[in-house]
Amino acid sequence: MIRNGVKQFLRGVVTNSKPDRWNSIISEISSCGGNGEKFTVKDNILTIGTTTCGSKILSEFESPFDATVVKLLQDKGYNLVGKTNLDEFGMGSSNTNSNFGPSVNPLFEDGEYVTGGSSGGSAATVAGGLCEFSLGTDTGGSIRLPASNCGVYGFKPSYGRLSRWGVIPYAQTLDTVGIIARTCEKVQEVFEVLDKYDSKDPTSLSVETRKEISTVVSKRNSLRNGMFNIGIPEEFLVEELSDATRNKLSKAAEALLDMGHNVVAISIPSIEKSLSAYYTIATAEAASNLSRYDGIRFGKGDENLDGAANVVKGNRSLGFGKEVQRRIILGNYTISSDSGDHYIKATELRRHLADEFNNILYIPNLLTNSEFESKDVGKCDFILASTTINTPTTIEEFLHKEHQNLLESYTNDILTTPMSLTGVPTISLPILDEGKAISTQGIQLFGQFGDDRALLQISSHLMNHLL
Amino acid sequence: MLTKRLLSTTSAGLFQFDPLYRFKCGLEIHTQLKTRYKLFSLSPTSFNSEPNSKISYFDIAIPGTQPKLNPEALLLALKLSTALGCQIQPKSRFDRKHYFYPDQPLGYQITQFYHPLAKHGEFKLTQRYDNLEKDKTINIQQIQIEQDTGKIIYDKHDGLIKIDLNRANVPLIELITDPDFENLAQIKSFLKKYQLLVKHLDICTGDLETGAIRVDVNVSVNGGNRVEIKNLGSTGEIQDAVIYEYTRQISELQQSRVIQQETRGWNGKETVRSRSKEDAVDYRYFPDSELPIINLDSQIGQDIAKTLPEFPDQLMANLVESPYKLELKHARFLVEIPELLKYYQDLFSILTAHKVPAKQINNWFIHEVLGAFNKLDISVDPQILPSSTLAELILKVKNDAITLTVARTVLSTLIAIPGSSIDQIIKENGLAKPQVDSTDMDQAVTELCQDIVDRNPDVVEKIRNGKKNSVNYLLGLAMKETKGKVGSKLFLQKFQALIK
Numbered sequence: 024m025i026r027n028g029v030k031q032f033l034r035g036v037v038t039n040s041k042p043d044r045w046n047s048i049i050s051e052i053s054s055c056g057g058n059g060e061k062f063t064v065k066d067n068i069l070t071i072g073t074t075t076c077g078s079k080i081l082s083e084f085e086s087p088f089d090a091t092v093v094k095l096l097q098d099k100g101y102n103l104v105g106k107t108n109l110d111e112f113g114m115g116s117s118n119t120n121s122n123f124g125p126s127v128n129p130l131f132e133d134g135e136y137v138t139g140g141s142s143g144g145s146a147a148t149v150a151g152g153l154c155e156f157s158l159g160t161d162t163g164g165s166i167r168l169p170a171s172n173c174g175v176y177g178f179k180p181s182y183g184r185l186s187r188w189g190v191i192p193y194a195q196t197l198d199t200v201g202i203i204a205r206t207c208e209k210v211q212e213v214f215e216v217l218d219k220y221d222s223k224d225p226t227s228l229s230v231e232t233r234k235e236i237s238t239v240v241s242k243r244n245s246l247r248n249g250m251f252n253i254g255i256p257e258e259f260l261v262e263e264l265s266d267a268t269r270n271k272l273s274k275a276a277e278a279l280l281d282m283g284h285n286v287v288a289i290s291i292p293s294i295e296k297s298l299s300a301y302y303t304i305a306t307a308e309a310a311s312n313l314s315r316y317d318g319i320r321f322g323k324g325d326e327n328l329d330g331a332a333n334v335v336k337g338n339r340s341l342g343f344g345k346e347v348q349r350r351i352i353l354g355n356y357t358i359s360s361d362s363g364d365h366y367i368k369a370t371e372l373r374r375h376l377a378d379e380f381n382n383i384l385y386i387p388n389l390l391t392n393s394e395f396e397s398k399d400v401g402k403c404d405f406i407l408a409s410t411t412i413n414t415p416t417t418i419e420e421f422l423h424k425e426h427q428n429l430l431e432s433y434t435n436d437i438l439t440t441p442m443s444l445t446g447v448p449t450i451s452l453p454i455l456d457e458g459k460a461i462s463t464q465g466i467q468l469f470g471q472f473g474d475d476r477a478l479l480q481i482s483s484h485l486m487n488h489l490l
Numbered sequence: 491m492l493t494k495r496l497l498s499t500t501s502a503g504l505f506q507f508d509p510l511y512r513f514k515c516g517l518e519i520h521t522q523l524k525t526r527y528k529l530f531s532l533s534p535t536s537f538n539s540e541p542n543s544k545i546s547y548f549d550i551a552i553p554g555t556q557p558k559l560n561p562e563a564l565l566l567a568l569k570l571s572t573a574l575g576c577q578i579q580p581k582s583r584f585d586r587k588h589y590f591y592p593d594q595p596l597g598y599q600i601t602q603f604y605h606p607l608a609k610h611g612e613f614k615l616t617q618r619y620d621n622l623e624k625d626k627t628i629n630i631q632q633i634q635i636e637q638d639t640g641k642i643i644y645d646k647h648d649g650l651i652k653i654d655l656n657r658a659n660v661p662l663i664e665l666i667t668d669p670d671f672e673n674l675a676q677i678k679s680f681l682k683k684y685q686l687l688v689k690h691l692d693i694c695t696g697d698l699e700t701g702a703i704r705v706d707v708n709v710s711v712n713g714g715n716r717v718e719i720k721n722l723g724s725t726g727e728i729q730d731a732v733i734y735e736y737t738r739q740i741s742e743l744q745q746s747r748v749i750q751q752e753t754r755g756w757n758g759k760e761t762v763r764s765r766s767k768e769d770a771v772d773y774r775y776f777p778d779s780e781l782p783i784i785n786l787d788s789q790i791g792q793d794i795a796k797t798l799p800e801f802p803d804q805l806m807a808n809l810v811e812s813p814y815k816l817e818l819k820h821a822r823f824l825v826e827i828p829e830l831l832k833y834y835q836d837l838f839s840i841l842t843a844h845k846v847p848a849k850q851i852n853n854w855f856i857h858e859v860l861g862a863f864n865k866l867d868i869s870v871d872p873q874i875l876p877s878s879t880l881a882e883l884i885l886k887v888k889n890d891a892i893t894l895t896v897a898r899t900v901l902s903t904l905i906a907i908p909g910s911s912i913d914q915i916i917k918e919n920g921l922a923k924p925q926v927d928s929t930d931m932d933q934a935v936t937e938l939c940q941d942i943v944d945r946n947p948d949v950v951e952k953i954r955n956g957k958k959n960s961v962n963y964l965l966g967l968a969m970k971e972t973k974g975k976v977g978s979k980l981f982l983q984k985f986q987a988l989i990k
Binding site: 222 | 547550551552553554555556557558559586588590591592595596597598651653772774775776777779780781782
């Protein structure tokens with residue numbers, strides 16, 4: 024393995040220190056330079072030296088390079104202080120599937136509550152004031168969910184805007200680097216630093232496409248003149264939503280009306296099929312991406328194992344946690360020749376969902392059709408939905424429920440996965456309940472693919488309006 | 491018994507297929523592309539380097555790294571596809587083929603399964619150029635681009651399995667033929683011609699021995715299940731394995747057993763089962779969504795065709811015709827070694843400008859030049875003896891400035907001591923033709939010949955008794971004495987005059 028010792032020395036030393044109060048930082052980086060604002064990075068994003076992905080199988084791994092997103096921030100003088108806890112390989116929605124144990128929600132004093140996952144450590148470091156912002160990744164809700172639980176902003180940009188070079192893949196067609204912060208303005212500031220084409224990432228949006236998007240967005244902005252159409256899809260108003268959740272959604276809608284925007288009820292029928300498509304695609308890609316951890320270059324390399332097949336089996340059985348093994352098995356079933364063509368079918372569903380999004384949204388999706396029909400003024404600019412079904416439970420209660428029904432932890436994903444499947448920019452906003460000082464449940468706002476800046480702007484206006 | 495007898499003969503030429511058992515065979519050929527960089531990374535493709543010294547993060551599957559297609563690999567694959575008249579697909583893409591093996595760092599190979607680069611080509615074998623009894627067309631099913639694996643080295647000395655990933659992610663093309671081969675000669679001709687073609691297109695070194703080309707063979711008898719024989723290292727091995735497998739399948743059928751669809755290996759003597767259909771690996775193919783779809787213009791085949799050199803068959807056809815008028819075997823020899831062909835053509839164009847007849851040029855090049863290199867055991871190299879120098883030497887003979895004998899001596903010296911000049915060699919060795927008028931010359935020749943005749947009465951006697959060829963002995967003595975500076979014709983006339 025190539026190690027850049029000198030560079031690491033100049034940049035900072037990784038120390039596996041005692042955990043913080045919330046077990047949110049799993050390796051601390053004591054910097055010897057950079058007086059800029061502190062930030063943390065989810066431990067599935069490579070930084071030179073230790074990067075574990077929350078997995079035992081990468082406990083010995085030392086990254087030889089920094090991810091593009093980390094480098095961009097450090098070049099601007101931001102100060103990396105730690106790598107944050109996560110569900111192993113990003114697989115989970117509670118941060119309870121980590122080799123380092125669960126991270127704990129800083130907002131609750133009366134017990135250990137879940138942070139949400141998989142970027143639980145990132146949300147906790149921001150909510151707990153250990154840093155100004157954190158980089159996480161969102162594959163099916165992994166930034167929005169913990170941001171919602173921990174009362175902070177969680178932004179998943181359009182797929183392809185932020186570089187994935189150096190981001191350990193869970194499901195590469197869904198994985199998106201995003202930003203968690205305490206203010207919308209901080210999210211905007213960091214987004215401006217990171218929103219760059221990266222030639223190392225084959226899925227990075229080209230400079231031309233970025234330009235085309237901004238041309239269309241400018242045209243729309245001048246046509247709309249600050250008054251947007253906001254849709255609320257009925258398919259997101261699932262039975263399980265608590266009254267408190269419905270009230271919060273109403274509050275957001277009223278505020279938007281109050282600001283002069285239109286709010287309309289809409290329907291996106293394919294949302295109901297998203298969850299199965301999501302788990303089919305995510306687990307299939309995960310099974311493939313995690314094939315490289317064969318115990319030869321990664322893993323402890325148990326010397327008692329004899330023969331290549333046993334080395335692979337032994338190391339993977341010992342190195343991966345239960346949930347990861349479950350998803351690998353599920354994914355391998357999906358792509359096995361016996362199971363038929365589930366992956367292809369799920370991809371078709373995904374395309375269908377994107378079509379429905381495109382039919383509802385005013386500006387076109389420049390990845391699929393590039394004609395802007397500006398006369399369709401009735402179409403939506405942004406869409407509103409709750410981030411979670413409920414406020415967070417204690418870790419104990421979460422584990423108990425999960426033990427009773429494995430699929431329990433998957434149900435919330437109905438609210439977050441459609442935006443992952445379509446790659447659209449989505450933010451979870453920590454809207455306060457009446458008379459409360461903290462939010463433990465967020466509201467999502469999302470827009471057309473590429474419409475990130477306008478989304479952040481309307482989010483900022485909305486939150487200022489609610490102050 | 492039959493098997494044993496057949497195996498004892500290594501000469502495939504003696505083998506006859508049994509008309510009752512129809513032989514059917516197809517090939518899968520992996521060809522390593524001669525690109526500067528690897529298929530999906532910027533590591534140089536270099537062989538025989540220190541193990542694991544030509545690797546980049548992606549080649550060794552560091553998580554968080556992504557593939558980036560090397561356009562040179564695409565271009566080389568398109569050249570072959572065009573040369574074989576394949577239909578280049580407007581959209582092709584990459585898939586992942588999953589299996590665990592220590593030389594496969596990603597746990598999958600990036601290849602093209604659902605949507606290959608090119609389909610439906612043709613490979614024409616001819617009676618005239620490929621030593622076949624009749625013309626034969628082998629259909630090409632598809633051509634796809636994929637990654638090579640690393641190498642596993644079993645170190646017997648310290649009992650370790652070592653992995654070298656220098657070869658991992660080197661670009662390969664896999665070419666799959668239809669099961670069109672009916673006999674060994676066709677297989678042999680196909681492989682020879684394919685090697686020549688890829689060398690000629692400059693997309694691969696064309697060597698089987700180094701593994702730059704690797705061949706898997708599918709054999710079936712009377713339309714039964716096909717058996718795949720993997721990793722055959724030479725044309726000889728391929729022939730031996732095919733004969734063995736054909737014979738084995740016949741013997742199975744004769745014992746009323748059904749041929750199983752399976753994969754077999756070749757151990758040098760026999761094919762051995764490595765995997766049956768039941769325990770075949772499920773490769774779990776699915777699209778590699780990180781790599782963009784390759785969208786190609788419908789014109790690309792025509793555009794590439796314009797950049798391709800003339801094909802070997804056409805080159806041979808040209809060489810046997812005017813102005814070259816080479817013999818077919820010499821034409822084939824030259825076409826097989828492109829550097830040599832260029833050397834010949836350069837020389838040819840210089841000398842024809844000086845009105846040297848084609849026949850003489852061919853004779854010089856094939857016999858004198860190649861012969862001289864061969865005699866000195868030096869491989870033919872235009873760097874050692876540039877075509878312009880060679881032409882200068884040949885023109886000296888043509889203009890009667892030196893004799894053929896002297897020219898041969900000079901030629902050897904030019905090859906043995908690269909960079910020396912013709913005039914210098916002639917001068918230093920006193921090889922110049924004597925500058926004397928013809929009367930003096932005649933007198934000198936007469937004296938020398940008379941002297942030789944006087945000293946060899948027994949030889950003279952033989953000649954007088956009818957053994958006319960013995961005059962050559964006297965000629966040799968005369969040539970030796972004059973270091974070949976005087977033409978042998980003159981001596982011959984003189985000897986014939988003296989010995990009457």
